[in-house]
Amino acid sequence: MAEKPWGGVFERATDRRVEEFTESVSFDRRLYAQDIDGSLAHARMLAKVGLIEPDECRQIEQVLEEIRREIEQERFPFSAELEDIHMHVERALIDRLGDVGRKLHTARSRNDQVATDLRLWVRGAIDRLDNNIVALQRAFVGRCEKDAGVILPGYTHLRRAQPVLAAHYWLAYCEKLQRDRSRLADCRRRTNVLPLGAAALAGTSLPIDRDDVAARLGFDEVAANSLDAVSDRDFALEFAFALALVAEHLGGWAEEWILWSTEEFGFLKLPEAFCTGSSIMPQKINPDVLELIRGKTARAIGNLQTLLVLVKGLPLGYNRDLQEDKPPLMDSFDTVCASLEVAAPLVDGAELDRAAITARLDRGHLDATTLMEHLIRRGLPQRTAHGLVGRLVRKAMDRGTRLSDLSLDEFREVHADIDEGIYEVLGPEKAVAAMTSHGSTGPAQVEEQVRRWKELLSVESK
Ligand code: ARG
Numbered sequence: 267m268a269e270k271p272w273g274g275v276f277e278r279a280t281d282r283r284v285e286e287f288t289e290s291v292s293f294d295r296r297l298y299a300q301d302i303d304g305s306l307a308h309a310r311m312l313a314k315v316g317l318i319e320p321d322e323c324r325q326i327e328q329v330l331e332e333i334r335r336e337i338e339q340e341r342f343p344f345s346a347e348l349e350d351i352h353m354h355v356e357r358a359l360i361d362r363l364g365d366v367g368r369k370l371h372t373a374r375s376r377n378d379q380v381a382t383d384l385r386l387w388v389r390g391a392i393d394r395l396d397n398n399i400v401a402l403q404r405a406f407v408g409r410c411e412k413d414a415g416v417i418l419p420g421y422t423h424l425r426r427a428q429p430v431l432a433a434h435y436w437l438a439y440c441e442k443l444q445r446d447r448s449r450l451a452d453c454r455r456r457t458n459v460l461p462l463g464a465a466a467l468a469g470t471s472l473p474i475d476r477d478d479v480a481a482r483l484g485f486d487e488v489a490a491n492s493l494d495a496v497s498d499r500d501f502a503l504e505f506a507f508a509l510a511l512v513a514e515h516l517g518g519w520a521e522e523w524i525l526w527s528t529e530e531f532g533f534l535k536l537p538e539a540f541c542t543g544s545s546i547m548p549q550k551i552n553p554d555v556l557e558l559i560r561g562k563t564a565r566a567i568g569n570l571q572t573l574l575v576l577v578k579g580l581p582l583g584y585n586r587d588l589q590e591d592k593p594p595l596m597d598s599f600d601t602v603c604a605s606l607e608v609a610a611p612l613v614d615g616a617e618l619d620r621a622a623i624t625a626r627l628d629r630g631h632l633d634a635t636t637l638m639e640h641l642i643r644r645g646l647p648q649r650t651a652h653g654l655v656g657r658l659v660r661k662a663m664d665r666g667t668r669l670s671d672l673s674l675d676e677f678r679e680v681h682a683d684i685d686e687g688i689y690e691v692l693g694p695e696k697a698v699a700a701m702t703s704h705g706s707t708g709p710a711q712v713e714e715q716v717r718r719w720k721e722l723l724s725v726e727s728k
Contacts (some may be wrong), residue, residue, distance in 0.1 A: 289346040300386035307482035373470040377496040377584035381461035398606035405613035406436040426630030429694035430707040442515045457501040460485035464492035496584045506570040509598040513566035520556040532622040537615030569594035636697040
Protein backbone atom coordinates (compact mmCIF):
# COMPACT_ATOMS: atom_id res chain seq x y z
CA MET A 267 0.00 0.00 0.00
CA ALA A 268 1.39 3.38 -1.01
CA GLU A 269 1.71 5.95 1.74
CA LYS A 270 -0.47 9.00 1.06
CA PRO A 271 1.11 12.46 1.14
CA TRP A 272 -1.90 13.53 3.19
CA GLY A 273 -1.80 10.41 5.38
CA GLY A 274 -0.60 11.94 8.67
CA VAL A 275 -3.95 12.55 10.27
CA PHE A 276 -5.49 9.27 9.09
CA GLU A 277 -5.60 6.17 11.24
CA ARG A 278 -7.17 3.93 8.58
CA ALA A 279 -6.07 3.07 5.08
CA THR A 280 -8.15 4.34 2.19
CA ASP A 281 -10.76 1.88 0.97
CA ARG A 282 -9.74 0.38 -2.36
CA ARG A 283 -13.09 1.39 -3.84
CA VAL A 284 -12.43 4.98 -2.83
CA GLU A 285 -9.04 4.90 -4.48
CA GLU A 286 -10.64 3.69 -7.70
CA PHE A 287 -13.43 6.21 -7.41
CA THR A 288 -11.32 9.27 -6.66
CA GLU A 289 -8.35 8.68 -8.93
CA SER A 290 -7.73 11.02 -11.83
CA VAL A 291 -4.36 9.77 -13.00
CA SER A 292 -6.05 7.73 -15.71
CA PHE A 293 -6.76 11.02 -17.49
CA ASP A 294 -4.62 13.71 -15.86
CA ARG A 295 -1.40 11.85 -16.70
CA ARG A 296 -1.79 13.82 -19.89
CA LEU A 297 -0.70 16.82 -17.84
CA TYR A 298 2.66 15.27 -16.98
CA ALA A 299 4.75 17.72 -19.02
CA GLN A 300 2.90 20.74 -17.62
CA ASP A 301 3.19 19.31 -14.11
CA ILE A 302 6.93 18.83 -14.46
CA ASP A 303 7.43 22.25 -16.06
CA GLY A 304 5.44 23.83 -13.23
CA SER A 305 7.49 21.96 -10.62
CA LEU A 306 10.77 23.00 -12.27
CA ALA A 307 9.75 26.66 -12.22
CA HIS A 308 8.56 26.33 -8.63
CA ALA A 309 11.79 24.66 -7.48
CA ARG A 310 13.95 27.30 -9.19
CA MET A 311 11.95 30.03 -7.50
CA LEU A 312 12.29 28.27 -4.11
CA ALA A 313 16.06 28.23 -4.63
CA LYS A 314 16.10 31.86 -5.71
CA VAL A 315 14.32 33.03 -2.54
CA GLY A 316 16.40 30.72 -0.36
CA LEU A 317 13.70 28.24 0.67
CA ILE A 318 15.83 25.42 -0.76
CA GLU A 319 19.55 25.21 -1.47
CA PRO A 320 20.90 25.61 -5.02
CA ASP A 321 22.23 22.08 -4.88
CA GLU A 322 18.86 20.73 -3.75
CA CYS A 323 17.28 22.53 -6.67
CA ARG A 324 19.75 20.91 -9.07
CA GLN A 325 18.93 17.46 -7.71
CA ILE A 326 15.21 18.14 -8.04
CA GLU A 327 15.65 19.40 -11.61
CA GLN A 328 17.66 16.36 -12.56
CA VAL A 329 15.18 13.87 -11.14
CA LEU A 330 12.18 15.71 -12.60
CA GLU A 331 13.78 15.44 -16.05
CA GLU A 332 14.46 11.77 -15.38
CA ILE A 333 10.78 11.26 -14.51
CA ARG A 334 9.76 13.13 -17.67
CA ARG A 335 11.88 10.78 -19.79
CA GLU A 336 10.48 7.70 -18.07
CA ILE A 337 6.92 8.84 -18.66
CA GLU A 338 7.68 9.61 -22.30
CA GLN A 339 9.30 6.23 -22.79
CA GLU A 340 6.37 4.57 -21.00
CA ARG A 341 8.65 3.21 -18.31
CA PHE A 342 6.94 5.07 -15.46
CA PRO A 343 4.51 3.08 -13.30
CA PHE A 344 1.07 4.64 -12.74
CA SER A 345 -1.37 3.40 -10.13
CA ALA A 346 -4.75 4.51 -8.79
CA GLU A 347 -3.38 4.44 -5.23
CA LEU A 348 -1.48 7.63 -5.97
CA GLU A 349 -4.58 9.43 -7.20
CA ASP A 350 -3.25 11.94 -9.69
CA ILE A 351 -0.31 13.02 -11.79
CA HIS A 352 0.85 15.49 -9.14
CA MET A 353 1.20 12.79 -6.49
CA HIS A 354 2.89 10.43 -8.90
CA VAL A 355 5.59 12.89 -9.82
CA GLU A 356 6.14 13.99 -6.23
CA ARG A 357 6.25 10.45 -4.91
CA ALA A 358 8.85 9.43 -7.49
CA LEU A 359 10.90 12.47 -6.53
CA ILE A 360 10.75 11.59 -2.84
CA ASP A 361 11.54 7.92 -3.53
CA ARG A 362 14.71 9.02 -5.31
CA LEU A 363 15.78 12.05 -3.28
CA GLY A 364 14.35 11.49 0.20
CA ASP A 365 14.19 14.75 2.20
CA VAL A 366 15.24 16.90 -0.73
CA GLY A 367 12.25 15.60 -2.65
CA ARG A 368 10.05 16.34 0.38
CA LYS A 369 10.85 20.06 -0.04
CA LEU A 370 9.32 20.57 -3.48
CA HIS A 371 5.80 20.98 -2.18
CA THR A 372 6.87 23.99 -0.06
CA ALA A 373 4.39 26.88 -0.47
CA ARG A 374 2.33 24.87 -2.92
CA SER A 375 -0.89 22.88 -2.88
CA ARG A 376 -2.34 20.54 -5.44
CA ASN A 377 -5.11 23.11 -5.74
CA ASP A 378 -2.91 25.80 -7.26
CA GLN A 379 -0.80 23.14 -8.93
CA VAL A 380 -3.65 21.57 -10.90
CA ALA A 381 -4.98 25.00 -11.89
CA THR A 382 -1.52 25.91 -13.17
CA ASP A 383 -1.08 22.64 -15.05
CA LEU A 384 -4.46 22.96 -16.70
CA ARG A 385 -3.80 26.55 -17.76
CA LEU A 386 -0.49 25.51 -19.29
CA TRP A 387 -2.24 22.68 -21.07
CA VAL A 388 -5.05 24.89 -22.41
CA ARG A 389 -2.50 27.45 -23.59
CA GLY A 390 -0.64 24.79 -25.56
CA ALA A 391 -3.91 23.34 -26.85
CA ILE A 392 -5.01 26.75 -28.13
CA ASP A 393 -1.75 27.14 -30.03
CA ARG A 394 -2.08 23.70 -31.62
CA LEU A 395 -5.69 24.31 -32.51
CA ASP A 396 -4.82 27.63 -34.09
CA ASN A 397 -2.35 25.87 -36.40
CA ASN A 398 -5.00 23.36 -37.40
CA ILE A 399 -7.51 26.11 -38.13
CA VAL A 400 -4.97 27.95 -40.28
CA ALA A 401 -4.35 24.76 -42.25
CA LEU A 402 -8.05 24.53 -43.04
CA GLN A 403 -8.23 28.20 -43.97
CA ARG A 404 -5.30 27.67 -46.33
CA ALA A 405 -7.15 24.77 -47.93
CA PHE A 406 -10.16 27.02 -48.57
CA VAL A 407 -8.00 29.82 -49.96
CA GLY A 408 -6.27 27.22 -52.14
CA ARG A 409 -9.67 26.26 -53.56
CA CYS A 410 -10.30 29.86 -54.63
CA GLU A 411 -7.67 29.52 -57.35
CA LYS A 412 -8.71 26.03 -58.40
CA ASP A 413 -12.31 27.18 -58.73
CA ALA A 414 -11.59 30.58 -60.27
CA GLY A 415 -14.59 31.82 -62.22
CA VAL A 416 -16.95 29.08 -61.05
CA ILE A 417 -20.37 30.40 -60.14
CA LEU A 418 -22.57 28.54 -57.67
CA PRO A 419 -26.15 29.14 -56.70
CA GLY A 420 -26.29 31.02 -53.40
CA TYR A 421 -29.13 29.94 -51.12
CA THR A 422 -31.48 31.38 -48.58
CA HIS A 423 -33.86 28.94 -46.89
CA LEU A 424 -31.94 26.35 -48.92
CA ARG A 425 -33.77 27.70 -51.96
CA ARG A 426 -31.83 29.11 -54.90
CA ALA A 427 -31.46 32.83 -54.34
CA GLN A 428 -28.64 34.63 -56.17
CA PRO A 429 -25.53 33.47 -57.99
CA VAL A 430 -22.23 33.76 -56.13
CA LEU A 431 -18.64 32.95 -57.00
CA ALA A 432 -17.37 29.66 -55.56
CA ALA A 433 -14.47 31.62 -54.05
CA HIS A 434 -17.01 33.71 -52.18
CA TYR A 435 -18.28 30.54 -50.53
CA TRP A 436 -14.79 29.38 -49.60
CA LEU A 437 -13.89 32.72 -48.08
CA ALA A 438 -17.10 32.76 -46.06
CA TYR A 439 -15.77 29.71 -44.21
CA CYS A 440 -12.43 31.47 -43.76
CA GLU A 441 -14.21 34.35 -42.05
CA LYS A 442 -15.97 32.05 -39.59
CA LEU A 443 -12.70 30.31 -38.80
CA GLN A 444 -10.96 33.64 -38.37
CA ARG A 445 -13.49 34.61 -35.72
CA ASP A 446 -12.74 31.29 -34.03
CA ARG A 447 -9.05 32.16 -34.03
CA SER A 448 -9.72 35.55 -32.56
CA ARG A 449 -11.95 34.01 -29.89
CA LEU A 450 -9.21 31.54 -29.02
CA ALA A 451 -6.60 34.29 -28.84
CA ASP A 452 -8.88 36.17 -26.48
CA CYS A 453 -9.39 33.09 -24.33
CA ARG A 454 -5.63 32.58 -24.31
CA ARG A 455 -5.14 36.00 -22.71
CA ARG A 456 -7.34 35.08 -19.75
CA THR A 457 -5.82 31.60 -19.58
CA ASN A 458 -2.28 32.89 -19.38
CA VAL A 459 -2.47 33.98 -15.72
CA LEU A 460 -0.52 32.17 -13.02
CA PRO A 461 -2.46 30.59 -10.10
CA LEU A 462 0.62 28.98 -8.49
CA GLY A 463 1.41 30.61 -5.17
CA ALA A 464 -2.25 30.72 -4.19
CA ALA A 465 -1.35 27.54 -2.32
CA ALA A 466 -4.46 25.82 -0.90
CA LEU A 467 -6.65 28.95 -0.98
CA ALA A 468 -5.15 31.68 1.19
CA GLY A 469 -1.64 32.13 -0.18
CA THR A 470 1.40 31.43 1.99
CA SER A 471 3.39 32.99 4.81
CA LEU A 472 6.61 31.85 3.11
CA PRO A 473 8.61 34.43 1.11
CA ILE A 474 7.82 33.17 -2.41
CA ASP A 475 8.25 35.15 -5.65
CA ARG A 476 5.26 34.56 -7.87
CA ASP A 477 6.43 36.94 -10.60
CA ASP A 478 9.54 34.84 -10.94
CA VAL A 479 7.47 31.68 -11.46
CA ALA A 480 5.20 33.50 -13.93
CA ALA A 481 8.17 34.67 -15.98
CA ARG A 482 9.69 31.19 -16.03
CA LEU A 483 6.45 29.64 -17.26
CA GLY A 484 5.62 32.39 -19.75
CA PHE A 485 2.52 33.63 -17.91
CA ASP A 486 1.64 37.26 -18.59
CA GLU A 487 0.21 37.91 -15.16
CA VAL A 488 -0.07 36.57 -11.64
CA ALA A 489 -3.58 35.80 -10.35
CA ALA A 490 -4.45 38.60 -7.94
CA ASN A 491 -6.73 36.70 -5.54
CA SER A 492 -5.67 33.33 -4.16
CA LEU A 493 -9.23 32.24 -3.43
CA ASP A 494 -10.33 32.98 -6.99
CA ALA A 495 -7.13 31.48 -8.41
CA VAL A 496 -7.86 27.98 -7.10
CA SER A 497 -11.58 28.11 -7.97
CA ASP A 498 -11.50 29.69 -11.37
CA ARG A 499 -12.17 27.46 -14.38
CA ASP A 500 -13.57 30.23 -16.60
CA PHE A 501 -10.68 29.73 -19.01
CA ALA A 502 -11.57 26.05 -19.41
CA LEU A 503 -15.22 26.86 -20.07
CA GLU A 504 -14.30 29.59 -22.53
CA PHE A 505 -12.04 27.18 -24.33
CA ALA A 506 -14.80 24.56 -24.42
CA PHE A 507 -17.15 27.17 -25.88
CA ALA A 508 -14.63 28.26 -28.50
CA LEU A 509 -14.17 24.58 -29.39
CA ALA A 510 -17.92 24.02 -29.62
CA LEU A 511 -18.22 26.95 -32.00
CA VAL A 512 -15.40 25.65 -34.21
CA ALA A 513 -17.27 22.34 -34.23
CA GLU A 514 -20.50 24.13 -35.18
CA HIS A 515 -18.74 25.85 -38.06
CA LEU A 516 -17.30 22.56 -39.26
CA GLY A 517 -20.68 20.87 -38.85
CA GLY A 518 -22.42 23.47 -41.02
CA TRP A 519 -19.80 23.14 -43.72
CA ALA A 520 -19.95 19.34 -43.55
CA GLU A 521 -23.72 19.39 -43.93
CA GLU A 522 -23.44 21.65 -46.95
CA TRP A 523 -20.88 19.42 -48.61
CA ILE A 524 -22.87 16.28 -47.84
CA LEU A 525 -25.76 17.85 -49.73
CA TRP A 526 -23.63 19.16 -52.54
CA SER A 527 -22.04 15.78 -53.13
CA THR A 528 -25.39 13.96 -53.52
CA GLU A 529 -26.66 12.77 -56.90
CA GLU A 530 -29.45 15.25 -56.40
CA PHE A 531 -27.13 18.27 -56.17
CA GLY A 532 -24.18 16.88 -58.08
CA PHE A 533 -21.99 19.93 -57.43
CA LEU A 534 -19.11 18.23 -55.75
CA LYS A 535 -17.02 15.10 -56.01
CA LEU A 536 -15.43 14.15 -52.69
CA PRO A 537 -11.92 12.68 -52.73
CA GLU A 538 -12.34 8.92 -52.66
CA ALA A 539 -9.69 8.47 -49.97
CA PHE A 540 -12.01 10.48 -47.71
CA CYS A 541 -15.12 8.40 -48.37
CA THR A 542 -16.09 4.95 -47.17
CA GLY A 543 -18.30 2.21 -48.57
CA SER A 544 -21.18 -0.02 -47.56
CA SER A 545 -20.79 -3.61 -46.42
CA ILE A 546 -23.96 -4.61 -48.26
CA MET A 547 -24.49 -2.19 -51.15
CA PRO A 548 -21.48 -2.51 -53.42
CA GLN A 549 -22.09 0.71 -55.33
CA LYS A 550 -22.00 3.04 -52.33
CA ILE A 551 -19.36 5.74 -51.83
CA ASN A 552 -20.45 7.47 -48.66
CA PRO A 553 -19.51 10.82 -47.09
CA ASP A 554 -18.89 9.28 -43.64
CA VAL A 555 -16.04 11.63 -42.82
CA LEU A 556 -18.29 14.65 -43.31
CA GLU A 557 -21.10 12.98 -41.39
CA LEU A 558 -18.77 12.28 -38.49
CA ILE A 559 -17.49 15.84 -38.49
CA ARG A 560 -21.14 16.91 -38.30
CA GLY A 561 -21.86 14.25 -35.67
CA LYS A 562 -18.86 15.02 -33.48
CA THR A 563 -20.21 18.54 -33.04
CA ALA A 564 -22.62 16.94 -30.58
CA ARG A 565 -19.71 15.92 -28.37
CA ALA A 566 -18.22 19.39 -28.30
CA ILE A 567 -21.61 20.86 -27.39
CA GLY A 568 -22.27 18.16 -24.80
CA ASN A 569 -18.86 18.69 -23.20
CA LEU A 570 -19.50 22.41 -22.90
CA GLN A 571 -22.80 21.62 -21.20
CA THR A 572 -21.05 19.20 -18.84
CA LEU A 573 -18.56 21.86 -17.82
CA LEU A 574 -21.21 24.52 -17.32
CA VAL A 575 -23.18 22.22 -15.06
CA LEU A 576 -20.02 21.06 -13.27
CA VAL A 577 -19.18 24.51 -11.95
CA LYS A 578 -22.77 25.54 -11.31
CA GLY A 579 -23.26 26.57 -7.70
CA LEU A 580 -19.74 25.63 -6.54
CA PRO A 581 -18.67 27.62 -3.50
CA LEU A 582 -15.33 29.45 -3.55
CA GLY A 583 -12.14 27.54 -2.90
CA TYR A 584 -11.13 24.23 -4.46
CA ASN A 585 -13.86 21.59 -4.66
CA ARG A 586 -13.12 18.09 -5.82
CA ASP A 587 -15.86 18.41 -8.43
CA LEU A 588 -13.28 20.36 -10.42
CA GLN A 589 -11.35 17.17 -11.08
CA GLU A 590 -14.15 16.29 -13.49
CA ASP A 591 -13.23 19.22 -15.74
CA LYS A 592 -10.48 17.40 -17.59
CA PRO A 593 -12.22 14.55 -19.47
CA PRO A 594 -14.80 16.74 -21.24
CA LEU A 595 -12.29 19.49 -21.99
CA MET A 596 -9.70 17.11 -23.37
CA ASP A 597 -12.33 15.26 -25.35
CA SER A 598 -13.53 18.48 -26.98
CA PHE A 599 -10.00 19.41 -27.91
CA ASP A 600 -9.18 15.95 -29.31
CA THR A 601 -12.43 15.81 -31.22
CA VAL A 602 -12.16 19.23 -32.83
CA CYS A 603 -8.48 18.75 -33.67
CA ALA A 604 -9.26 15.43 -35.31
CA SER A 605 -12.09 16.99 -37.32
CA LEU A 606 -9.84 19.82 -38.51
CA GLU A 607 -7.13 17.38 -39.45
CA VAL A 608 -9.38 15.49 -41.85
CA ALA A 609 -11.24 18.58 -43.03
CA ALA A 610 -8.20 20.31 -44.53
CA PRO A 611 -7.14 17.54 -46.95
CA LEU A 612 -10.79 16.86 -47.77
CA VAL A 613 -11.33 20.49 -48.79
CA ASP A 614 -8.15 20.34 -50.78
CA GLY A 615 -9.00 17.11 -52.58
CA ALA A 616 -12.65 17.73 -53.53
CA GLU A 617 -13.58 18.71 -57.08
CA LEU A 618 -16.41 20.91 -58.21
CA ASP A 619 -18.32 19.46 -61.16
CA ARG A 620 -18.23 22.61 -63.28
CA ALA A 621 -20.31 21.14 -66.11
CA ALA A 622 -23.10 19.95 -63.84
CA ILE A 623 -23.17 23.26 -61.99
CA THR A 624 -23.23 25.40 -65.15
CA ALA A 625 -25.86 23.23 -66.79
CA ARG A 626 -28.32 23.97 -64.01
CA LEU A 627 -27.30 27.44 -62.96
CA ASP A 628 -29.98 28.92 -65.18
CA ARG A 629 -32.76 27.37 -63.14
CA GLY A 630 -34.40 29.34 -60.38
CA HIS A 631 -34.19 32.88 -61.83
CA LEU A 632 -31.09 33.74 -59.82
CA ASP A 633 -30.80 36.99 -61.79
CA ALA A 634 -34.18 38.37 -60.66
CA THR A 635 -32.69 40.60 -57.95
CA THR A 636 -30.08 42.14 -60.26
CA LEU A 637 -32.83 42.76 -62.79
CA MET A 638 -34.78 44.58 -60.09
CA GLU A 639 -31.71 46.66 -59.23
CA HIS A 640 -31.31 47.52 -62.92
CA LEU A 641 -34.84 48.95 -62.88
CA ILE A 642 -34.07 50.84 -59.67
CA ARG A 643 -31.06 52.41 -61.38
CA ARG A 644 -33.42 53.57 -64.11
CA GLY A 645 -35.47 55.46 -61.53
CA LEU A 646 -38.18 53.05 -60.41
CA PRO A 647 -38.97 52.88 -56.68
CA GLN A 648 -37.77 49.58 -55.20
CA ARG A 649 -41.23 48.31 -54.36
CA THR A 650 -42.46 49.02 -57.89
CA ALA A 651 -39.42 47.34 -59.44
CA HIS A 652 -39.86 44.34 -57.14
CA GLY A 653 -43.47 43.97 -58.23
CA LEU A 654 -42.62 44.27 -61.92
CA VAL A 655 -39.85 41.68 -61.75
CA GLY A 656 -42.19 39.39 -59.82
CA ARG A 657 -44.58 39.54 -62.76
CA LEU A 658 -41.75 38.88 -65.21
CA VAL A 659 -40.62 35.87 -63.19
CA ARG A 660 -44.19 34.58 -63.20
CA LYS A 661 -44.30 34.97 -66.99
CA ALA A 662 -41.01 33.05 -67.37
CA MET A 663 -42.18 30.34 -64.94
CA ASP A 664 -45.44 29.88 -66.86
CA ARG A 665 -43.52 29.46 -70.09
CA GLY A 666 -40.79 27.37 -68.50
CA THR A 667 -38.02 29.72 -69.67
CA ARG A 668 -35.31 31.90 -68.19
CA LEU A 669 -35.77 35.64 -67.72
CA SER A 670 -33.22 36.20 -70.47
CA ASP A 671 -35.39 34.20 -72.88
CA LEU A 672 -38.23 36.73 -72.64
CA SER A 673 -38.49 39.04 -75.67
CA LEU A 674 -38.16 42.79 -75.40
CA ASP A 675 -41.88 43.05 -76.19
CA GLU A 676 -42.68 40.76 -73.28
CA PHE A 677 -40.57 42.92 -71.00
CA ARG A 678 -42.33 46.01 -72.30
CA GLU A 679 -45.76 44.54 -71.62
CA VAL A 680 -44.79 44.82 -67.96
CA HIS A 681 -43.07 48.19 -68.18
CA ALA A 682 -43.02 50.35 -71.30
CA ASP A 683 -39.66 52.02 -70.49
CA ILE A 684 -37.56 48.85 -70.63
CA ASP A 685 -34.99 48.74 -73.44
CA GLU A 686 -32.30 46.39 -74.80
CA GLY A 687 -30.05 47.30 -71.84
CA ILE A 688 -32.07 44.86 -69.78
CA TYR A 689 -30.18 41.91 -71.26
CA GLU A 690 -26.94 43.31 -69.83
CA VAL A 691 -27.81 42.13 -66.33
CA LEU A 692 -29.51 38.82 -67.14
CA GLY A 693 -27.92 35.42 -66.67
CA PRO A 694 -25.81 34.32 -63.67
CA GLU A 695 -22.46 35.61 -65.03
CA LYS A 696 -23.82 39.07 -65.61
CA ALA A 697 -25.65 39.06 -62.31
CA VAL A 698 -22.42 38.26 -60.49
CA ALA A 699 -20.43 40.76 -62.55
CA ALA A 700 -22.93 43.46 -61.65
CA MET A 701 -22.10 43.24 -57.94
CA THR A 702 -19.92 46.08 -56.70
CA SER A 703 -20.55 46.64 -52.98
CA HIS A 704 -17.83 46.01 -50.44
CA GLY A 705 -17.98 42.39 -49.31
CA SER A 706 -20.17 41.37 -52.25
CA THR A 707 -19.61 38.47 -54.62
CA GLY A 708 -18.55 40.80 -57.48
CA PRO A 709 -15.38 39.48 -59.16
CA ALA A 710 -13.29 42.54 -58.26
CA GLN A 711 -14.45 42.36 -54.65
CA VAL A 712 -13.72 38.66 -54.37
CA GLU A 713 -10.34 39.05 -56.01
CA GLU A 714 -9.48 41.70 -53.45
CA GLN A 715 -10.58 39.38 -50.64
CA VAL A 716 -8.56 36.46 -51.98
CA ARG A 717 -5.54 38.76 -52.01
CA ARG A 718 -6.28 39.84 -48.43
CA TRP A 719 -6.59 36.24 -47.25
CA LYS A 720 -3.41 35.14 -48.95
CA GLU A 721 -1.58 37.93 -47.24
CA LEU A 722 -3.18 37.11 -43.93
CA LEU A 723 -2.26 33.44 -44.16
CA SER A 724 0.83 34.06 -46.29
CA VAL A 725 -0.23 31.55 -48.90
CA GLU A 726 2.11 31.53 -51.88
CA SER A 727 0.21 31.98 -55.13
CA LYS A 728 0.67 29.07 -57.49
N1 ARG B 1 -6.65 15.51 -8.92
C1 ARG B 1 -7.11 16.76 -8.44
C2 ARG B 1 -7.84 17.51 -9.60
O1 ARG B 1 -7.71 17.11 -10.68
C3 ARG B 1 -5.97 17.60 -7.96
C4 ARG B 1 -6.29 18.50 -6.83
C5 ARG B 1 -6.64 17.74 -5.61
N2 ARG B 1 -6.73 18.59 -4.49
C6 ARG B 1 -7.28 18.16 -3.35
N3 ARG B 1 -7.30 18.98 -2.39
N4 ARG B 1 -7.84 16.98 -3.26
O2 ARG B 1 -8.52 18.47 -9.36
